[in-house]
Amino acid sequence: MNLTKEFEQPAGIALDRPLNHPGVGTTAPGTTAWGAIAALTFSIVVLLVAELLPASILTPMAEGLGISQGLAGQTLTVTAIAAIFSSLLLTRVARGIDRRQVILGFMVLMVASNLLVALAPNFTLLLFGRLLLGLALGGLWAIATSVTMRLAPEPMVPRALSVVFGGISVAMVIAAPLGSYFGAMVGWRGVFGATAVLSLLGGIWLYAAMPALPAEREGRGRGILAVAQRPGMKVALLAMMFVFAGQFTFFSYMRPFFEQVTGLGVAAISGVFLLFGVANFIGTVVCPPLLRVRLKATLAAGPALIGLFALILASAGYAPWIAAVMIALWGVVFGSVPVGWSTWIARNLPDDVENAGGLQVAVIQLANAAGAAWGGYLLEAGGATMPLFAAAALMLAAAFVSAVRLRTR
Known part of the structure; x- marks a missing residue:
């Protein structure tokens, strides 16, 4: 790795060269807005927790609304669809608007979304609430990296990014187990109500800590469509589509599988979600050294292994110990x-942070939406194991594309 030795590398990004583009280090020389960075990280954690909550409380949500589990799973789909449009349109719609005001607007949407879901008397209004969350999700996540890079001077940017990216791992660890556990205690509506309170606290913190961030003039970035035409980008987007669709095809319906096939109760299912989250956190922490030296191989081997785990889980997941081992391995590799x-x-698009980030978020959310929709259909049509077989096929397709067609620097 060629990062200057006195810098810390972001946890979660294995760069092979220094960060160097117009968005870096636009705060006053020598100062880092750690309060704003912490507030942004907290808000992102709450946002991702809210996105993932339905997967852990799918059964009580379905029962409370009088709908099927497959239909309840579409609360993840509509959030992802809204996030696609938000991430793609943000740089155009919010052009010229101070990024502080944009972020605070997204926090208002987060509070409104979770309140509406908690109080929704029917499925239609609940879906509308989840749509609002998707708008906040796509927009905030698309600009998170570029905003963070403006909150720290250049030497401190890697460390600042490591804090923000660490929030992803935290959300993955706590979202599902806490949702399942507290859902059993206070009900699924109570869980979303608590998330609304946390969103409000995040908004207040950001209001107090986030400095003004005037919109920057457009630099070398030429827009979302131009980014998509960059060398190797289309293949990368296809591989991303397959792997994240495969993940959400099963992840959205983990609870029905462990209830119906493995025969676990609520407490044990909470433990399974915690196991997956902790394993995922471990994988996030330990993988950067491998990515630095074997990026393409890791991008290909990861989904190939997960496809194998999915097939084993579908075939032998009735045994709790096998299910636990496969979920732990799945979490580490993912x-x-x-x-x-x-x-x-x-590595490949260091000069167009907002547009590249927006496009990546859009593709991942499109994959999440497609996976959740496809998995819900398979759950209703073929039972709890069918989403696993579909996830395996998508993961193996991602491995093939990455191994055969992907180029990387």
Whole structure:
């Protein structure tokens, strides 16, 4: 790695050269807005927790609304679809607007979304609430990297990014187990109500800590469509589509599988979600050294292994110990996937942060939406194991594309 030795590398991005483009280090020389960075990280954690909550409380949500589990799973789909449009249109719609005001607007949407879901008397209004969350999700996540890079002077940017990217791992660890556990205690509506309170606290913190961030003039970036035409980008987007669709095809319906096939109760299912989250965190932490020296191999091997785990889980997941081992291995290996693709983007598109980030978020959310929709259909049509077989096929397709067609620097 060629990062200057006195800098710390971001946890979650394995760069092979220094960060150097117009967005870096626009705060006053020698100062780092750690309060704003911490507030942004907290808000991102709450945002991602809210996105993932339905997967852990799918059964009580379905029962409370009088709908099927497959239909309840579409609360993840509509969030992802809204996030696609938000991430793609943000740089155009918010052109010229101070990024502080944009972020605070997204926090208002987060509070409104979670309140509406908690109080929704029917499925239609609940979906509308989840749509609002998707708008906040796509927009905030698309600008998170570029905003963070403006909150620290250049030497401190890697460390600042490591804090923000660490929030992803935290959200993956706590979202599902806490949702399942507290859902059993206070009900699924209570869980979303608590998330609304946390969103409000995040907004207040950002209001107090985030400095003004005037919109920058457009530099070398020429827009989302231009980014998509960059060398190797289309293949990378296809591989991302396959791997994240495969993940959400099963992840959205983990709870029905462990209830119906493995025969676990609520407490044990909470433990399974915690196991997956902790394993995912471990994978995120340990993979950067491997990505630095074997990026393409890791991007190909990861989904190939997950495809194998999915097939074993579908075939022998009725045994609790086998299910636990496969979920733990799945979590560890998948921890390298978001990190790996963030690394690929950073190495190949370092000069167009907002547009590249927006396009990556859009593709991942499109994959999440397609996976959740497809998995819900398979759950209703063929039972709880069918989403696993579909996930395996998508993962193996991602491995093939990455191994055969992907180019990386």
